[in-house]
Amino acid sequence: MGSSSDLYNLSNGRKKKFTWSYLLCALIVALVIISHFYYNQSININSLYNSNSVSQIDPYPYPYPFVDAPSQDSDQKIIVTFPAGGLDSNKTTTCDYSKGEWVPTNLEPLYNGTTCGTIKQGQNCVVFGRPDREYLHWKWKPQECDLPRFDPNTFLNLMKDKHVAFVGDSLARNQLESLLCLIATVSKPNLTFSGGDDNRFRKWHLPSHNINVSIYWSPFLVKGIEHSPDRQNFNTLYLDKVDERWAGDLSSFDMLVMASGQWYLLSAVFHYEDQVLGCHILDNCTEIGFYDVYGKALKTAFQAIVQRRRSIEHSLDVFLTTFPPAHFEGDWDKLGSCSKTKPYKAGEEVLQGANAEMRRIGVDKVDEAQQMFKEGRVRFKALDVTELSLLRPDGHPGPYMIPFPFKNGVSDRVQNDCVHWCLPGPIDTWNEILLQMIKNNRAT
Structure with missing residues (x-):
């Protein structure tokens, strides 16, 4: 990478030193932050799978829910967290397995x-x-x-x-x-x-x-x-x-x-x-x-x-x-x-x-x-x-x-x-x- 004077000369004589250096450094910092964010996300997802004994190869063709504590209003209901809205979503839904319908498979x-x-x-x-x-x-x-x-x-x-x-x-x-x-x-x-x-x-x-x-x-x-x-x-x-x-x-x-x-x-x-x-x-x-x-x-x-x-x-x-x-x-x-x-x-x-x-x-x-x-x-x-x-x-x-x-x-x-x-x-x-x-x- 060239010196600051080189960058100055390549900018058609404009007197704004270090502009390109600042931009390049900012880009590198942004890439580091983004990489760190996605790395942490992948760790969180894996820990969810491991902590809930979810099979890594799930033969079922539907989202596998992450099981949480039962709801307070019924012993027969289970709180499940789905990855709807993104894998970092905190949305939960109460699932009563006793109510539903039979569908073809x-x-x-x-x-x-x-x-x-x-x-x-x-x-x-x-x-x-x-x-x-x-x-x-x-x-x-x-x-x-x-x-x-x-x-x-x-x-x-x-x-x-x-x-x-x-x-x-x-x-x-x-x-x-x-x-x-x-x-x-x-x-x-x-x-x-x-x-x-x-x-x-x-x-x-x-x-x-x-x-x-x-x-x-x-x-x-x-x-x-x-x-x-x-x-x-x-x-x-x-x-x-x-x-x-x-x-x-x-x-x-x-x-x-x-x-x-x-x-x-x-x-x-x-x-x-x-x-x-x-x-x-x-x-x-x-x-x-x-x-x-x-x-x-x-x-x-x-x-x-x-x-x-x-x-x-x-x-x-x-x-x-x-x-x-x-x-x-x-x-x-x-x-x-x-x-x-x-x-x-x-x-x-x-x-x-x-x-x-x-x-x-x-x-x-x-x-x-x-x-x-x-x-x-x-x-x-x-x-x-x-x-x-x-x-x-x-x-x-x-x-x-x-x-x-x-x-x-x-x-x-x-x-x-x-x-x-x-x-x-x-x-x-x-x-x-x-x-x-x-x-x-x-x-x-």
Whole structure:
């Protein structure tokens, strides 16, 4: 670079010394400032990804939200920060995953009936001959945000060295098997224990991250005697006594997912404090329905968790999967079917009646339980899937609960399963939401 006199001579004799030098220096300083600004921005973005366990290669074709603390007005809402308006935007939006609609997607499920070995036979719809595939190509779109696709690696990293337990009825098992199939795409679970009728008590180990996953059969969550052809044709429940088959292992759990409700619709005698409280669908006994007793059972189960975890240092996250509606077109025990092949559109089906009330009771009892235990080591959340499940009458096995039910040209109607869900299928969305709630808990 020339001297100041050189610059003076090149300016056609003008007497303004150092003008070009000043301009050049100013330009260099500006470039340094701009470079420093963008360098710091890139560091901030990377730290956001690292701190929230976001996959660096996200297969989902929508913005991945950065999860923040839950809103103060609802335990079922999650604050998510989107990069709308620029990656340095501070705008946030409240996302209620329970409200939304099903929209078409070209994405294939993460697994199928031949790649996952833990699917219960009656829910392996494609392998059992279901001819349509459209039910596999819908994704849940919440009203206020996008729901990320399930990331198995994120789940594994969050649950490293932990014990995840599912407790409840066959829908709890259905959700568990969905989760195992999603995880198995990157880490194979090894079955380490199996017991009880129909293998209702099982445990798997994931050696890659030292994770234990268990399922405990407990359709009432409280102590109960199930109906049996050789004993009685009704259930007997003790609403003030927790089921020790799962409660006895509470000290070992790090995460607990509970699901119960469908069995409360069946004939039963209800006991409370060593007295018969009433019955449901039984002669010569006071009919008391099932709403109040379901609430009492949840309260008993949650109180047992609170009481037995008070002296335990490590934390426990408890999720109650809210009541998922069935879709029988007719009576379930009179060959009712579920023949629809598409989800309901927005406004086509409304959450009401028993479905709405069972959901409300579950959410209310979760809120009460959270108030009982404020120390922070146990957190209760409602995994609210009732409405999104209501909108998926197409997602059940239907007649394909048995292999190729029409292979012999049978024209008569056959037994349908309109309660459980095909795997893969809509129930995978429950675990997508569950993972977002786990991430949210870790962020608080």
